[in-house]
Amino acid sequence: MKQKTNWSVLIFCFLVFNTFAQKGWFEQPLSPRTANYDMQITLDPETKMIHGKTTLTWKNPSNDTVPDLHFHLYYNAFKNTESTFFKNSNRISRRPTDEECTWGWNEMSNIKNDNGQNLSSKYIQPDNDHEADQTVLSVQLAEPVLPNESVTVTFDFTVKIPKIMVRSGYSRDYFFLAQWYPKLGVYETEEMGRTKASGWNCHQYHSNTEYYGEFGNYDVHITVPGDYKVGASGSLQKTTENGKMTTHSFHLEDVIDYTWTASPDYLVYEDKWRNVDLKVMTFPGHECFVERYFDAAKNSFDYFAEHLGEYPYHSLTMVDVPYHGLFTGAMEYPTLISVLNLRILPEGVLLSETFAVHELTHQFFQQILATNEQEEPWMDEGFTTYWEGRIMDEYYGAQSSAFSVLGIGAGNVEYNRIEYLNMRNPKMVPTSATGFDNGVNGYRTITYNKTAIWLKTLEGLVGEATMSEIWKTYYQKWKFKHPYGHDFINVVNEVVGEDMGWFFDQVHFGTEMCDYELFSFSSNEILPKAGVFGADCLTGNEEDNKNNEPLYKSQVVIYRNGEVKLPVEILVHFEDGTEILEKWDGKDRIHYLNYAKSSKIDWAEVDPQRKIHLDQNFTNNSLVKESETTPVKKYFSKLLFWFQNVMQAVTMLV
Amino acid sequence: MWLFLYLINLLFAFLAAGPFSDLLESELANSKVIQHIFGGFDYTVFMEFYQQNSGAIWAFLGQAIILVFVFFVFNIFFSGGIINTFYKNKEHFILRNFWYDCSQFFWRFLRLTFYFLMFHAVLLAIFGVLFYTIIEGGSNANLVSEVTIISGAKIIFPIYAIFAIILSMIQDYAKIHIVSGDKKMLTKPILEIFKLTIKNFVKTASLYLLNILTILIIFGIYRLLQTPFTSDNMTGIFILFLVGQLFLFCRIGVKLLNLGSATWMYKYIANQPIVEVDQGFEEV
Numbered sequence A: 001m002k003q004k005t006n007w008s009v010l011i012f013c014f015l016v017f018n019t020f021a022q023k024g025w026f027e028q029p030l031s032p033r034t035a036n037y038d039m040q041i042t043l044d045p046e047t048k049m050i051h052g053k054t055t056l057t058w059k060n061p062s063n064d065t066v067p068d069l070h071f072h073l074y075y076n077a078f079k080n081t082e083s084t085f086f087k088n089s090n091r092i093s094r095r096p097t098d099e100e101c102t103w104g105w106n107e108m109s110n111i112k113n114d115n116g117q118n119l120s121s122k123y124i125q126p127d128n129d130h131e132a133d134q135t136v137l138s139v140q141l142a143e144p145v146l147p148n149e150s151v152t153v154t155f156d157f158t159v160k161i162p163k164i165m166v167r168s169g170y171s172r173d174y175f176f177l178a179q180w181y182p183k184l185g186v187y188e189t190e191e192m193g194r195t196k197a198s199g200w201n202c203h204q205y206h207s208n209t210e211y212y213g214e215f216g217n218y219d220v221h222i223t224v225p226g227d228y229k230v231g232a233s234g235s236l237q238k239t240t241e242n243g244k245m246t247t248h249s250f251h252l253e254d255v256i257d258y259t260w261t262a263s264p265d266y267l268v269y270e271d272k273w274r275n276v277d278l279k280v281m282t283f284p285g286h287e288c289f290v291e292r293y294f295d296a297a298k299n300s301f302d303y304f305a306e307h308l309g310e311y312p313y314h315s316l317t318m319v320d321v322p323y324h325g326l327f328t329g330a331m332e333y334p335t336l337i338s339v340l341n342l343r344i345l346p347e348g349v350l351l352s353e354t355f356a357v358h359e360l361t362h363q364f365f366q367q368i369l370a371t372n373e374q375e376e377p378w379m380d381e382g383f384t385t386y387w388e389g390r391i392m393d394e395y396y397g398a399q400s401s402a403f404s405v406l407g408i409g410a411g412n413v414e415y416n417r418i419e420y421l422n423m424r425n426p427k428m429v430p431t432s433a434t435g436f437d438n439g440v441n442g443y444r445t446i447t448y449n450k451t452a453i454w455l456k457t458l459e460g461l462v463g464e465a466t467m468s469e470i471w472k473t474y475y476q477k478w479k480f481k482h483p484y485g486h487d488f489i490n491v492v493n494e495v496v497g498e499d500m501g502w503f504f505d506q507v508h509f510g511t512e513m514c515d516y517e518l519f520s521f522s523s524n525e526i527l528p529k530a531g532v533f534g535a536d537c538l539t540g541n542e543e544d545n546k547n548n549e550p551l552y553k554s555q556v557v558i559y560r561n562g563e564v565k566l567p568v569e570i571l572v573h574f575e576d577g578t579e580i581l582e583k584w585d586g587k588d589r590i591h592y593l594n595y596a597k598s599s600k601i602d603w604a605e606v607d608p609q610r611k612i613h614l615d616q617n618f619t620n621n622s623l624v625k626e627s628e629t630t631p632v633k634k635y636f637s638k639l640l641f642w643f644q645n646v647m648q649a650v651t652m653l654v
Numbered sequence B: 001m002w003l004f005l006y007l008i009n010l011l012f013a014f015l016a017a018g019p020f021s022d023l024l025e026s027e028l029a030n031s032k033v034i035q036h037i038f039g040g041f042d043y044t045v046f047m048e049f050y051q052q053n054s055g056a057i058w059a060f061l062g063q064a065i066i067l068v069f070v071f072f073v074f075n076i077f078f079s080g081g082i083i084n085t086f087y088k089n090k091e092h093f094i095l096r097n098f099w100y101d102c103s104q105f106f107w108r109f110l111r112l113t114f115y116f117l118m119f120h121a122v123l124l125a126i127f128g129v130l131f132y133t134i135i136e137g138g139s140n141a142n143l144v145s146e147v148t149i150i151s152g153a154k155i156i157f158p159i160y161a162i163f164a165i166i167l168s169m170i171q172d173y174a175k176i177h178i179v180s181g182d183k184k185m186l187t188k189p190i191l192e193i194f195k196l197t198i199k200n201f202v203k204t205a206s207l208y209l210l211n212i213l214t215i216l217i218i219f220g221i222y223r224l225l226q227t228p229f230t231s232d233n234m235t236g237i238f239i240l241f242l243v244g245q246l247f248l249f250c251r252i253g254v255k256l257l258n259l260g261s262a263t264w265m266y267k268y269i270a271n272q273p274i275v276e277v278d279q280g281f282e283e284v
């Protein structure tokens, strides 16, 4: 009996300890924890509805007295065709369906403060005059919140889940809930933002860009039918069965958003990276991708631990979306990302890896460094694409990390560069353009690819070591905060030790292109003096000159074809093997290099180390004296053989 | 005849590939980037090449497609000569005679090819619709998993391939049947040959299968011969070119073997004398 009592005490102590350990993950909070949520929600798969209750505590981070709270109700973007999302979006077509209602909406009700007083609310449209748009709700507080004071509100909310719309929704019995709950905007202080004006930053839901959230802790209790498997941001604390329903309780700290998914068909795989629980949730037929996702995640975590900072959270769930829910794929949420691949693609197409690396990178660029995607999308997608390129090329090869099929391959960085250069109009907008009012086609390539390319160019100009210092400084200074573009530029200036405005003005705020060309070179023998000099007549064949080595006057001509002016190196290689590396400020339209040497120029190259990734034509960067035709012969023989076979194949129809 | 057909193939392919090679040389031979494509494919070099020269590349491609079409028509023209050579068991290839036979059957074979192209199109359409139905349009709005597309293709494609091969085989016999009876109208001979071939399906199909196996074996040997060589030096490039040409030569040979053996089989199943020596132009 005594023995038994002791065990009970021990178990009780363990449970208490465990509960506390789970409640407080970090010794010190990582973030300011401005908005903290406790949510109880129930999913009804039949009606595609969620009923929820939220207790929200918000701390006023400013010196203002704040009279209201602004909430995102993103699902109202899918309520009808009059929302800003639908008015701006030309990519959504709604096909007739036999289902009763595939639209989605989100409604808050019974909003009360901690004294139980009912609070009034109204929809507002901070971005435009689309009065029918209901994606932002302003809740009037009974008492304004004083600086650095907190307020707690409770409310009920009902969500009608749409049939998958772009990033979120349901398809059959697969549910992916992103941007689904009433979520507070960010109250910015004077030091923050583009405009440096304090107030709520809570944009409507637009067709491009969506992320900007306030840091906080989440306790979310998700009730679903017992046969449903649930994946969610954070760590599972417990599951409680209640008849046919099961409640899954999750806890997560210091994040800006919350996402979850449920389906009875999920296959769940687990692994570990250091102390982080890794999970892949996939569907039958996709088992072959599981290890590829885990490997990509581990590689990324290793890379970030070495080059930026260690992943601070306890879990990462990768949701490999089903074919019928494809549009929920390739998205990023705190500790939960959605990835995708298709069995119809060859194995050499590294979609699993690219998406896992990309979305995982967003854990740093957008979640931990919580930028405003709607206003500064380049800091979110552009930075992520740059890091995706670094990681992919490091682990999967600089010429195969995008795809490698039947001997034809491309690296991630080079693929992204060509994608930008192949745009119909690469000058359409600068990378500094906002995302939410930038509905034009090509926004993606400019924001993602061009930013990544000019970051690579910056790396080339300042050197890898300085670039590494820039990233580490930026991370240390701004993690768990809300940096804006000027904050990153300030870090660059600070680390480089000079005002880099000349660079950002051209490549980030400007839209011009960059191209340097090695136009020509020549080497001509300097002949001995000849002619009448006073009383002497020199023939140019004097005996003295015969034993001298011939001297050559050489000239290299370099053109600046683009409008962007960047400092560039030129390597001149002489026939005797000597090389001269020249530096040019790259400003003039034409630049000459002159030499008098005993050897002729063999070849010359602008930017031999390809530091200027923005250069739109690498082929014209170099010239050689003796043209090399052997590779041409190789490709001619291949092409000839290919055409012969095509022609012979055609004869099968005769 | 074999050599003649190979040379025609080489000539047309040369005309199609030549402009691309000239363009490659003029754009890349003076740049150091050419070294990047020596060892293998280089995405940056090729995409920049495409970007700078897309107008010319598409023009050359259009020209190549025209050449392929002309080559196709030439082959229809040659068919009469080839089959008559086999049918009459001519011992020597005399270009003059061959030319005469070609012109004799050209219009009939042109019509025949057109009819069979229609049959092929109908066959493709039937299987296309079948595949589309099985995979529900491939749309992710209808399918639970894209694996259905793969399994659908695994079922549909082999069945389609069998039917398409049978159709090609019947087309060969139709040509022989037309030469055999010097038939002017086509509808009746096509119906007759369908009946004859299907009636003797085991024999005709076995022979066709044997010829397909032969080309597969030759392809296997070609891949084996390729393996030890790399194309990063002039000798390697030359050897690989020769191996490729040898494969092409054999491929054309198998095509002739197929028609020759089919002619023999036709005589056998149509109860015609197998040996009927024809040695000169006058006797045609």
Ligand SMILES: [Zn+2]
Binding pocket: A358, A359, A362, A380, A381, A384
């Ligand atoms: Zn992204």
